Amino acid sequence: MKKLALAVSLALAAGVAHAQTINIAGFGAKTGPVRSFGVNSHAALLAAADVINKAGGVKLADGSKAKMAVEFYDDRCDAAEGISVIRRIAGTNALVAVGPTCSNVAEPLFGILQKKVGDAGDSGLQFPVFTDVAIKVGLAKISEWAFRNVPNEMTMYNSLFYWLHTQHPEMKTVYAGVEEDFAHSRATWYIVMKPRAEASGFNVLGNTKWLLADTNFATQVREMKKANADIVAISAHPFSTCGVLKEMQRQGVKPKLLVGLTSSSSLETLQGCAKQAEGIIIPTSFAPINKEAVAAAQTTAKFKGAADLHSMAAWENMFILKNVMESEGISGKPGDLQADRRKVRDGLAKLKTTKGLMGVTKRDAEREADKPYLFVHAKKGEWKVLYNPL
Amino acid sequence: MDFYFGLAQLIGVHTLLGLSAYIVLLTGQVSLAQAGFFAVGAYTAGMLTVLAGWHLVPALGVSAMSGAAVACAVGFPALRVKGLMLVIATLAFGEGVRLFFFNFDYQVAKGGITVGPLGGEGFRQIRFFPENGWETGEVMLFIWAFVVAAMALLWWFDRSRYGTVLRAVGEDELAAQSVGVNLTAVKVSAMTVGGAIAGVGGGLYAHYTTHIEHASFNILLATFAIAYPIVGGLRSVFGTLLAVIFVQGFLVEGLRFLGDWRNLLFGALIVLAMNLRPSGILGRRRHA
Amino acid sequence: MLDFFQTLSDGVLFGATYALIGIGFTLVFGVMHKINMAYAAASVGGAYAGLLVLKVMAGAPPWLVFLGAFVAGGLLGWMVYVACFHFIPLSSPLATLMSTVGMLLLIDEVIVHVTDGMPQGYPAMFDDVMLRAGEFSMRGDLLLIFGVSVLAMIGLLLLLYRTSLGLATRAVSQQPVAAQLCGIRLVRVNALTFVVTGLLGGLAGALIGASVGTLSPLLTVPLTVKGLIVTVIGGLGSIPGAIVAGLLVGGFENVLQLYRGVTERDLYVMLLLFVFLVFRPGGIFAARSGRD
Numbered sequence: 004m005k006k007l008a009l010a011v012s013l014a015l016a017a018g019v020a021h022a023q024t025i026n027i028a029g030f031g032a033k034t035g036p037v038r039s040f041g042v043n044s045h046a047a048l049l050a051a052a053d054v055i056n057k058a059g060g061v062k063l064a065d066g067s068k069a070k071m072a073v074e075f076y077d078d079r080c081d082a083a084e085g086i087s088v089i090r091r092i093a094g095t096n097a098l099v100a101v102g103p104t105c106s107n108v109a110e111p112l113f114g115i116l117q118k119k120v121g122d123a124g125d126s127g128l129q130f131p132v133f134t135d136v137a138i139k140v141g142l143a144k145i146s147e148w149a150f151r152n153v154p155n156e157m158t159m160y161n162s163l164f165y166w167l168h169t170q171h172p173e174m175k176t177v178y179a180g181v182e183e184d185f186a187h188s189r190a191t192w193y194i195v196m197k198p199r200a201e202a203s204g205f206n207v208l209g210n211t212k213w214l215l216a217d218t219n220f221a222t223q224v225r226e227m228k229k230a231n232a233d234i235v236a237i238s239a240h241p242f243s244t245c246g247v248l249k250e251m252q253r254q255g256v257k258p259k260l261l262v263g264l265t266s267s268s269s270l271e272t273l274q275g276c277a278k279q280a281e282g283i284i285i286p287t288s289f290a291p292i293n294k295e296a297v298a299a300a301q302t303t304a305k306f307k308g309a310a311d312l313h314s315m316a317a318w319e320n321m322f323i324l325k326n327v328m329e330s331e332g333i334s335g336k337p338g339d340l341q342a343d344r345r346k347v348r349d350g351l352a353k354l355k356t357t358k359g360l361m362g363v364t365k366r367d368a369e370r371e372a373d374k375p376y377l378f379v380h381a382k383k384g385e386w387k388v389l390y391n392p393l
Numbered sequence: 394m395d396f397y398f399g400l401a402q403l404i405g406v407h408t409l410l411g412l413s414a415y416i417v418l419l420t421g422q423v424s425l426a427q428a429g430f431f432a433v434g435a436y437t438a439g440m441l442t443v444l445a446g447w448h449l450v451p452a453l454g455v456s457a458m459s460g461a462a463v464a465c466a467v468g469f470p471a472l473r474v475k476g477l478m479l480v481i482a483t484l485a486f487g488e489g490v491r492l493f494f495f496n497f498d499y500q501v502a503k504g505g506i507t508v509g510p511l512g513g514e515g516f517r518q519i520r521f522f523p524e525n526g527w528e529t530g531e532v533m534l535f536i537w538a539f540v541v542a543a544m545a546l547l548w549w550f551d552r553s554r555y556g557t558v559l560r561a562v563g564e565d566e567l568a569a570q571s572v573g574v575n576l577t578a579v580k581v582s583a584m585t586v587g588g589a590i591a592g593v594g595g596g597l598y599a600h601y602t603t604h605i606e607h608a609s610f611n612i613l614l615a616t617f618a619i620a621y622p623i624v625g626g627l628r629s630v631f632g633t634l635l636a637v638i639f640v641q642g643f644l645v646e647g648l649r650f651l652g653d654w655r656n657l658l659f660g661a662l663i664v665l666a667m668n669l670r671p672s673g674i675l676g677r678r679r680h681a
Numbered sequence: 682m683l684d685f686f687q688t689l690s691d692g693v694l695f696g697a698t699y700a701l702i703g704i705g706f707t708l709v710f711g712v713m714h715k716i717n718m719a720y721a722a723a724s725v726g727g728a729y730a731g732l733l734v735l736k737v738m739a740g741a742p743p744w745l746v747f748l749g750a751f752v753a754g755g756l757l758g759w760m761v762y763v764a765c766f767h768f769i770p771l772s773s774p775l776a777t778l779m780s781t782v783g784m785l786l787l788i789d790e791v792i793v794h795v796t797d798g799m800p801q802g803y804p805a806m807f808d809d810v811m812l813r814a815g816e817f818s819m820r821g822d823l824l825l826i827f828g829v830s831v832l833a834m835i836g837l838l839l840l841l842y843r844t845s846l847g848l849a850t851r852a853v854s855q856q857p858v859a860a861q862l863c864g865i866r867l868v869r870v871n872a873l874t875f876v877v878t879g880l881l882g883g884l885a886g887a888l889i890g891a892s893v894g895t896l897s898p899l900l901t902v903p904l905t906v907k908g909l910i911v912t913v914i915g916g917l918g919s920i921p922g923a924i925v926a927g928l929l930v931g932g933f934e935n936v937l938q939l940y941r942g943v944t945e946r947d948l949y950v951m952l953l954l955f956v957f958l959v960f961r962p963g964g965i966f967a968a969r970s971g972r973d
Contacts, residue, residue, distance in 0.1 A: 034656050034790070036899055038798035076649065077656070082602050082609060087399055087646065090529070094396035110517055111604030118523070127523040128395070145518075183944055184495065184513050184608070212943045216899040218698075218892075219931075221691035221820075222939055225684075242800045242897045249894040253811060253820065275800035275895040423775070474958055477716055477917070480778075481909045482958050488906065489951040496944050513944070612902055616782055623779045657794065660787030664780045668768045671776035 023069035023335050025061050027052070027324065028097040029317065030088050031104035031136060033077035036242065039271065039309070040104045044135055044317040045075040046308020047299075048101060051321035054302060061325050064332035071321065080105040085112045093130045096340055098333070099347050100132050101320050104313075106139035106187045113145035120147045120348070129341070131348040133324065135317035138266060139187045140194055143370040150351045150370045152316045152323070152359075156195045156265055159286035159376045164196075164203035166378070166390060167234065167260065167284075174259055178232035179210035180223060180247055182239035188215075188264055192238035196262075200236070208232050217243055220250040228256045236262040237283075241269070245276035252279050260284060268379055268386060269311045277384040288361060288374040289315040290388050296360045315360055323357045362393055398529040402601050404641050405536040409594030410614070411621030411633040412543050413587040416550070418622045420583045421563035426467055426483035428615035429490035430460040430591035431598065435605050436494060436510060438596030439519045443508055444501050449521050453539070453596045460592020461585045463490075468584035472577060487615045495607040515606025519599050536597050543590050544630045551629060559583055563627075591618075624666055626673020635674050639666075687817060688939045689932050694823035696931015698892055700830045701885040702904055703911030703923035705878045708837065711918025712854050713874055716777065719761050719784035720882060721904040726788045727754030727883030728890040732801060743804035747887040754883015755876045757788070762875035767868070771857070785901065792898050805891035826888050830927075833881055834920045840877070850874050910950065914957050916964025925965055 029048045033041035052071040055061070060068040076092065078085040085108035092100050103109050117127035127146065134143070134151040143151045167174070177200045182188035192210060200207055208230045211223040224247065227235060235251075235258040237244050244267055251257070261283040263272070268285035289312040291297045299318050300310035308314055327350035333343040357364045362375040377391040410431055417424045434456035441452035467486055474482050500509040510516040522532050550556040561569040562579045570576055599605045617640070624639065625632030644662060648655040670676070702721060709717045731750030734741050765780040810821025841847035849870045852860040861867055889904070890896045911930055915922030933953055938946040957964065 033653060034798075035793060036798045036800075036897055038793050042797055077653075079656070082604060083403060083598075084645070086602060087396070087403060090396040090399035091646075091649075094394065107515075107606065107608065110515075111602045114518060114520065114603035115523065118520075124526045125523050126526045126528050186514060186606075189513055214943055216897075216903050217943075218889075218900070218903075219691070219695040219935065221695070222688055222935060223943075225687065242895060242899055245800060245802075245895045246893060249808075253809065254818070271799045275802050275897075277802070418775075423778070470955075470959060474962060477710055478913060478958065478962065480716070481913050482955070484906070484909065485951040485954045489948055492945070492948040492951070496948075612906065620779055620782065623775045653794065656790045657787065660783045660785070660790055663783030664764050664787065667776045667780035667783065668764070671769050671773035673776075 023063065023067060024072045025069045025328065025333075025335055026072050026074065026095065026097040027321065028074055028076060028092040028095065028100040030076040030078050030085070030092065030100055030102035032080040033075075034079040037080055037104055039269075040136055040313055041075070041077060043303070043308040043311065043314035044102070044104065045073075046306035047303045047310070047314040047317040048073045048075065048321060049306045050299070050302040050308070051318045053306070055321060055325055062329050063335045065334065069335050071325070078103055078105075078108055080108060082108050082111040086115055089115070089128065089130065089132070093128055096337060098131075098328070098340075098343055099324060100130065101135050101317055102132070103134065104136045106137040106142065109134060109137035109139070109142050110145070110186070113142055113149040116146035116148040118146050129344065131344055131351060133320050133351065135320055136313040139190050141369075147352070147370070148348055152320050152357070152364070152372045152374070154265060154286075154288035154312065154374045154376055155371060156191055157199065158373055159265070159288075160196050161199040161202065162376070162392065163262065163284070163286045163378060164200045164205060166392070167262075168203045168205065171233075171260070174233035175206055176208050176230075176232040177205045177234045177236055178208045178227055178230040178258075179236040179238060180227065181210050181212050182215050182243055183212045184214045185240065187266070188238045188240060191264060192236070196236055196238060205234070213239070213243055213247070215240065215243060218246060220247045221254075223247065224250040224254050224256055227251070228254060232258060234258060234260045234262060238264045239267070240264065241267050241271035241275050244272060245279065248276055248279035266313070269313070270309055273381065273384055273386070277381065280381045282380055282382070284378055284380045284389060286376050286378050287386075288312045288359075288376050290361075290377055290379055290386070292377075292388060292391065293360070299360055319357070319359050319364075323351075323354070327351055327354070395529045398533040400642065400646060401533045402529075402536050404637050405533070405540045406594050406598045406601065407617065407621070407641055408540050408634050408637045409543055409590055409597070410618045411625070411637050412547060412630060413591035413594065414618040415622035415627070415630065415633045416547060416559070416583050416590070417587040418619065419556075419559045419563050419627060420580050421566070422471065422580060422584070423480050423619060424471075424483045424584070424587070425480055425612070425615040425619065426464075426486045427587060427591045427618040428610050428612075429487035430464050430588040431595035431614070431618070432490050432494060432610035433463050434460045434592030434595030435599035435610070436497075436516065437592070439516050439599040439605060440499065440509065442521045442600070443516075443519055444499070444503075449596075449600060453593050456592040456596035457589040458592070460595065461589035464588020464591070465581060465585045467588075468581035469577075471584065472580055484612065484615065487610070488612065491607045491610050494610070513607070515604060516599070517604045519603045519605070521600050523603075532601060536601070539593055539597065543593070544634070547630045620663070622673075624663070624673055626670070626675035627677055628673070628675045632673055632675035639674070683816060684939065685936065688935050690817070690819055692935025693928045693932035694820055694827070695892070695935065696928040697823050697827040697830055698889045698927075699907050699911050699931055700924040700927025701826060701833065701888060702882070702908045703915060703927045704830065704833055704837065704920050705882045705885060706908040706912040707915060707918055707920060707923040708874075708878050708881075710912055711916070712841070712850060713871070714854050715766060716774065716781065717761065717765070718778065718781040718905060719765070719788060720878070721908050722785045722788040722901040723757040723761055723879060724754060724882035724886035725890075725896065725901050725904065726757050726792060726886070727751070727879070728803070728886030728896055729792055729796070729801070730757075731883070731887050732803070732896075735804070743806045743891065746804050747884060747891075750883040750887035751880055752883065754886060755880040758875045758877075758879015758882060759872060761879070762872050766871060766875070785905070789898055789901055798898060800895040800897040803887075803890035803894060803896050805894065808891065808894070822892055826892060829884070829888060830924050833884075834924060837881070837920055846870070846873060910954050913954060914964055916966040919964060919966040922964055922966035929965075
């Protein structure tokens with residue numbers, strides 16, 4: 004009897020050892036105007052997992068290899084649902100979550116995480132979140148369990164305005180159009196673009212405002228026309244960006260240069276108004292300009308997603324997580340779940356640099372990334388590289 | 394387990410929202426303004442705990458009072474409009490409240506950073522629960538204490554003369570008036586009680602999400618508020634509770650395994666539910 | 682001063698889009714006495730369906746796309762009727778209200794799923810036509826929309842007052858039982874009126890898409906709110922009222938945006954609504970008083 008029990012348990016243990024998977028949760032918006040972001044991120048996560056698994060998988064502390072499995076949850080770009088989702092994820096055996104898509108979800112979500120690691124008086128959730136898309140400035144510092152791999156808009160726009168100033172010394176003035184009711188676009192103009200433009204020697208004449216779902220931009224474009232600036236910056240998402248650009252065409256407002264918002268450098272803007280968006284310059288952290296980037300884009304396409312700065316951040320996250328898990332020596336055993344999560348968090352916190360598709364990404368003490376970037380512009384319905392500082 | 398506690402918190406808060414619409418619906422008024430009272434309660438409670446350092450319980454008391462006060466102020470002009478016009482008027486009011494908070498800035502410096510509502514950016518870091526070490530389960534029980542209290546109150550109303558009077562006004566105003574019921578008092582009082590309940594719900598919402606902004610209190614939330622009593626049926630408060638569990642528990646969370654189809658089914662199942670049970674899950678009250 | 686007139690003109694012209702969607706709303710709410718919260722969503726859905734014409738015929742002219750939207754709108758109108766009004770008894774207005782909300786959510790989701798939420802460029806007619814008089818300019822395409830609104834109004838008034846379907850519709854809305862006793866087939870009339878308003882809705886959706894230039898699921902809810910406001914201000918059931926109210930709301934909101942900024946703009950539109958509700962609840966053209 005004892006021998007049988009021993010044999011069975013050995014067999015079971017062996018079986019368990021072979022069937023090891025490391026679960027990564029993805030989450031983001033699969034509903035509403037931002038659905039494409041969720042779809043692309045999900046595809047990128049699956050694609051990266053596929054590549055990692057084909058190469059053997061993740062090496063665990065005991066030397067065995069485990070496959071990476073991805074499950075994606077839809078948070079519908081809603082704060083309360085995002086919180087529900089992260090709690091649900093924390094209740095599974097996922098080690099880390101990659102997401103969310105929307106900045107208005109990220110902020111409250113980071114708010115329910117434990118603020119400082121090891122603070123026994125803080126009952127916040129102890130679960131690492133590694134963001135791929137939500138880009139509003141300064142969110143990761145809300146909690147020590149929050150990490151982001153999103154481009155640093157401060158650095159990018161600083162560099163962009165500086166470059167524009169050196170390339171076009173005859174251009175002196177900037178005027179902006181701002182989407183006032185969306186956290187990201189609003190913050191990016193007032194906190195990032197405006198001061199960076201001024202720092203590079205431009206005279207910011209002012210800005211006009213509209214709302215995310217607005218459809219009539221006549222007044223705003225008239226103000227733009229009056230300001231008659233050399234450069235017009237549009238800090239808005241594709242729908243209203245297209246609306247403004249079409250109105251500008253109608254009223255014959257043709258600034259010498261157009262600058263756009265990071266997240267509008269995706270397919271959506273081109274889908275909505277490729278003709279009017281011709282020439283708009285946007286700094287971005289992804290373009291398929293090297294072998295690795297092209298391969299990532301192709302693999303993601305196999306999983307029915309498009310590669311852009313957002314989804315490729317998710318792709319990068321998977322590889323970063325694999326490295327962190329291996330260097331921290333996670334065990335992958337059910338009993339060590341919380342310890343493994345803590346190891347992932349600590350590992351991410353230790354990173355000073357990570358390898359990205361565009362080059363080396365620096366990481367700072369506030370758990371944000373400083374990604375290599377380049378400038379693209381819309382040309383004939385496609386995003387083409389305008390200037391690559393790398 | 395944490396997830397289920399969190400879901401229970403969400404269901405609890407939405408039940409309060411639904412109950413606030415329920416009592417108003419009993420008097421025959423379809424009010425899309427409950428999300429507005431909810432917002433008032435949320436910002437009030439948040440400001441009191443974050444800016445003034447109050448404990449959550451008195452803050453919620455003030456939320457209830459402010460919700461009630463605003464609702465009372467809405468109740469009087471609401472008397473002048475009926476039917477569809479009331480729906481639109483209350484919708485416009487709710488939107489007005491949202492737009493007010495969109496423009497509302499009140500920042501105070503605390504410990505080196507500024508805190509408080511900041512217009513379009515919202516009101517962040519409402520961390521009363523985590524800062525005071527409340528576990529998810531404890532927050533859930535706290536929220537449900539209020540839900541149970543609200544349900545008990547409304548249940549008691551239903552068993553008392555007040556409830557009969559409310560429903561009488563809802564069934565036939567003219568007949569109710571002809572037996573001496575004071576329409577103004579009944580309708581405004583129902584609106585006020587609804588406002589108080591919504592205020593408490595909002596205060597709790599602000600604290601369990603830790604971050605509120607104007608967009609959290611949009612038309613969709615207002616629609617959910619009346620959806621719960623309509624889908625649940627006006628027979629009793631349990632209808633509203635069942636509807637919240639159906640929508641938030643089943644449609645939103647339970648159908649997650651369907652992936653993308655979940656969202657498509659959401660609208661479709663509501664249409665189906667209304668076709669199959671037009672009087673709601675628990676149905677309408679049948680007179681003896 | 683020129684600023685003010687230009688802004689007013691811009692706003693009033695854009696109000697033509699509100700007028701167009703408002704006509705359908707006021708018909709549905711005021712003449713048929715049905716609360717159809719899914720009307721604007723079905724209209725936008727019709728507009729999206731119009732884009733299918735471009736998929737089938739790559740270089741199709743805009744008017745063909747609009748025709749596609751027109752037809753699709755009628756179809757969607759019929760579907761809303763079946764899903765929300767055919768089976769649910771008339772004595773349950775709350776149930777019909779909620780089911781139209783469900784339809785609104787469903788149509789929105791279908792749009793998001795099919796397009797992945799991405800904005801779709803929409804073909805337009807006369808969108809580059811600007812009538813200028815010195816510094817002053819007016820959008821040609823919005824004038825077209827205004828023209829269509831007026832034509833729609835004439836067409837609908839003719840339909841309501843000169844055809845048997847119109848007579849039947851008015852009869853049913855006033856006294857459904859008596860109408861049936863006169864041999865009017867309730868189901869046919871209701872279904873047909875939903876189809877007619879749906880046709881108009883599809884066209885409205887297409888023209889609005891053309892004037893905005895892009896279609897997005899973001900359009901549905903704001904359009905629903907505007908439609909409701911315009912219906913109330915214009916007077917429930919009054920088609921000329923809907924047009925005037927649409928232009929009024931358009932002009933008012935744009936002028937207030939000029940002076941008070943975009944974040945406060947919608948607040949003032951709500952206040953305008955409240956002013957009307959308090960002082961003139963019947964709307965601009967209070968409908969002829971009939972039986973309640």
